[in-house]
Amino acid sequence: xxxxxxxxxxxxxxxxxxxxxxxxxxxxxxxxxxxxxxxxxxxxxxxxxxxxxxxxxxxxxxxxxxxxxxxxxxxxxxxxxxxxxxxxxxxxxxxxxxxxxxxxxxxxxxxxxxxxxxxxxxxxxxxxxxxxxxxxxxxxxxxxxxxxxxxxxxxxxxxxxxxxxxxxxxxxxxxxxxxxxxxxxxxxxxxxxxxxxxxxxxxxxxxxxxxxxxxxxxxxxxxxxxxxxxxxxxxxxxxxxxxxxxxxxxxxxxxxxxxxxxxxxxxxxxxxxxxxxxxxxxxxxxxxxxxxxxxxxxxxxxxxxxxxxxxxxxxxxxxxxxxxxxxxxxxxxxxxxxxxxxxxxxxxxxxxxxxxxxxxxxxxxxxxxxxxxxxxxxxxxxxxxxxxxxxxxxxxxxxxxxxxxxxxxxxxxxxxxxxxxxxxxxxxxxxxxxxxxxxxxxxx
Numbered sequence: 473x474x475x476x477x478x479x480x481x482x483x484x485x486x487x488x489x490x491x492x493x494x495x496x497x498x499x500x501x502x503x504x505x506x507x508x509x510x511x512x513x514x515x516x517x518x519x520x521x522x523x524x525x526x527x528x529x530x531x532x533x534x535x536x537x538x539x540x541x542x543x544x545x546x547x548x549x550x551x552x553x554x555x556x557x558x559x560x561x562x563x564x565x566x567x568x569x570x571x572x573x574x575x576x577x578x579x580x581x582x583x584x585x586x587x588x589x590x591x592x593x594x595x596x597x598x599x600x601x602x603x604x605x606x607x608x609x610x611x612x613x614x615x616x617x618x619x620x621x622x623x624x625x626x627x628x629x630x631x632x633x634x635x636x637x638x639x640x641x642x643x644x645x646x647x648x649x650x651x652x653x654x655x656x657x658x659x660x661x662x663x664x665x666x667x668x669x670x671x672x673x674x675x676x677x678x679x680x681x682x683x684x685x686x687x688x689x690x691x692x693x694x695x696x697x698x699x700x701x702x703x704x705x706x707x708x709x710x711x712x713x714x715x716x717x718x719x720x721x722x723x724x725x726x727x728x729x730x731x732x733x734x735x736x737x738x739x740x741x742x743x744x745x746x747x748x749x750x751x752x753x754x755x756x757x758x759x760x761x762x763x764x765x766x767x768x769x770x771x772x773x774x775x776x777x778x779x780x781x782x783x784x785x786x787x788x789x790x791x792x793x794x795x796x797x798x799x800x801x802x803x804x805x806x807x808x809x810x811x812x813x814x815x816x817x818x819x820x821x822x823x824x825x826x827x828x829x830x831x832x833x834x835x836x837x838x839x840x841x842x843x844x845x846x847x848x849x850x851x852x853x854x855x856x857x858x859x860x861x862x863x864x865x866x867x868x869x870x871x872x873x874x875x876x877x878x879x880x881x882x883x884x885x886x887x888x889x890x891x892x893x894x895x896x897x898x899x900x901x902x903x904x905x906x907x908x909x910x911x912x913x914x915x916x
Contacts, residue, residue, distance in 0.1 A: 505531055505579045507587045513573075513595040514559075518684065521571060521595045522561045528577035528587065531555040535578060535586065538562060541570040541594060555579075567600040567684070568624035568675045599625050599673040599684030605654075607669055607690035608819055610900045612697035613662070617669045618655040619687065625651045625673035629683065632658055637668030637689030663696035664799070666820070693799075693822030698898040701762075701889055709853035710883035710908075712890040713739040713870070714826065716768055716804065719751035720862035726754065727867040731874050733761055737884035740826070741861060742768040742804040745787030752794040759795050764886035766802035767791065767823065776809030781817040788821055802826055802887055802899075810904055810912075819902030826887050828858035829907035834866045843869035848876060854894055854908035856887060 506528040515522040523536070534557065536550040552560050555577075565571060574590040599622055606618040617630060627650060633643040648656055651673075661667060670689040675682050704710065718741060719725045732739060741758055743766065748755050758765060769779060770786040784803065792799045803823045805814055810825060818825055832846040843866055847857060859866050877884060891899040894908035904912045 505577050505585050505587045507589040508534065508575045508577050509591075511573070511575050511591050511593050513593055516595050516597055516682075518567045518598050518600050519565050520561050520563045521565060521573070521597065522559065523573055523575065523593070524559050525575050527556060527558050530579055531577035531587075532580045533557070533578055534560075535576045536560055536562065537574050537576070537590075539572045540566075541572050544572075546572070546574070565597050566624075567597050568622070568673075568682075570594060570596040570677065596675065596677040596682060598682050599675055601685040602628070602671045602673055602687040604669065604671055604687045604690040607692045608901060609661075609667075609692045609695045609822060610898065612695055613660055615658045615661055615667055615669065615692055615694060616655060617658070617671065617690070619671045621652065621654045622673045622684075623651070624675065625684075626675045627651055628653070628671055628673050630656055630669060630671050631686075632667055632669040634662065634665055634667050636666060637670070637691050640668075640670065640686075640689070661694045663694050664822070666691055666693050691820045692901070693820065695822055695898065695901070698888065698892055700893050701885070704883060704885060704889060704893050706893050708883055709881055710885050710890060710893060711851060711853070711855045711857060711877070712826075712887045712908075713857050713859065713884055714742060714766075714804070714828065714887065715739060715859050715861035715866075716742045717747075717772065718743055718861035719747050719754040721747075722862065722864065724864045724867040725751075725861040726757075727864075728861055728870050729754075729757055729761060729763075731867075731871050732763065732884075735874050735878060735884075737874060737878070738763050738886050738889070739884065740764040740766050740802060740887045742766040742802070742826075743787075743791060743800075744768050744772050745770040745790035748787070748794045749790040752796075755791065755794040756796060759798055762886075764802060764888055765791055765795060765798055765800045766804065766826070766887075767800040768804055769806055772806050775807045776805070777811055777813075779805055779811065779814055781813060784814070784817045784821070788823075815902045815904075822901045824887075824891070824899035824901055825904035826856055827904055827906045827912055828856045829910070830855045830857045832857065832859050832866075832869075834859050834863055834869070838863060838865050840865045840868035840872070844872050847873050851877070851882070853882075854890065856890070856905065856907050 510526040534552040537546040538549045539546040577587045628648040630646040631643040668689045668691045672686045767787045769783040832843045834843045890908045
């Protein structure tokens with residue numbers, strides 16, 4: 473009897489083992505995998521969307537599907553290997569575009585088995601970063617900001633503040649609700665103060681406003697109202713005498729000022745910053761004689777592409793300090809070569825640039841007769857005449873030419889006065905003038 477029970481128990485154990493074996497084989501060979509649950513969007517950027525989901529039991533990995541919401545045709549865009557993975561960032565998406573996503577799980581067998589049910593989640597990428605294409609002030613108290621049009625935007629937000637743009641915490645905000653508008657004019661700003669502005673685009677999504685990144689801030693010095701001097705007759709010829717490189721280390725500059733004072737005429741002086749720093753009395757005399765103070769870089773050691781924004785800023789600061797608070801209102805690059813760096817800095821500081829239409833070559837000849845003849849034999853209405861205030865021969869030529877020019881009916885004015893009188897508009901910051909009416913906008 474006992475032996476029979478043992479045999480029966482053994483047989484039962486064998487049956488259990490066989491059943492367990494079949495169960496294990498059934499599990500291994502199962503052709504299903506659990507569905508992915510709790511798919512969510514965790515972050516959106518300009519060109520990417522990050523997804524997260526709950527780990528599916530026994531999954532060996534996941535498939536990511538994507539579709540633009542308007543197209544409604546899903547495409548498998550990625551395979552995530554590893555069942556423990558539960559995040560993925562979809563990249564290289566279009567800005568300001570709505571997308572739909574879903575995630576399925578798969579397990580590896582002879583053929584990959586994929587879960588059937590899924591939950592679709594939606595997200596919208598943010599608008600792209602804007603670019604401020606122009607910021608300028610050509611009218612008194614007015615700043616115009618221009619930016620690139622974003623065809624997918626619903627509109628734009630503009631921030632502006634007085635200062636260098638390093639802090640926008642207390643900035644004023646303007647909403648431009650038309651996506652086709654790429655500029656805005658701000659008025660009633662403080663003349664001769666620097667303002668900064670930046671722009672970002674926005675879209676509407678699920679009753680929310682999604683903003684893109686702020687553009688890089690642009691700055692500009694606000695123009696002041698410029699009126700023609702009462703003693704200028706627009707119907708008569710006029711020219712601008714200009715002098716570079718001073719104030720000098722000799723008495724040539726003072727002799728030139730003596731002539732200007734004697735005949736009650738004005739000129740424009742493109743001064744080297746470190747020279748201005750060392751000769752404040754000369755600078756203040758120029759202000760008293762109503763001459764135009766102008767920037768010729770800090771030390772005249774850099775030309776063309778080598779001129780930096782700091783070369784210009786440092787000279788402007790030195791001239792303003794030496795003059796008792798009068799910032800330069802014009803710029804000329806050493807050698808006359810102009811770059812985008814130079815133009816942008818001049819625009820930010822509110823300075824037009826001036827080339828010349830008559831070159832005396834006084835730096836080369838160092839001869840008073842040659843300088844005098846270069847002017848008297850070639851001068852014409854609207855000319856900007858290039859000379860240097862550091863040569864005694866130039867001072868001697870000026871002493872002779874000024875009374876003769878006046879006798880011939882020429883008015884001797886500053887560059888700013890010349891352009892204003894001839895065009896009816898104040899010269900524009902960042903624009904380079906060759907004479908009263910001709911601009912030279914290409915870089916060289």
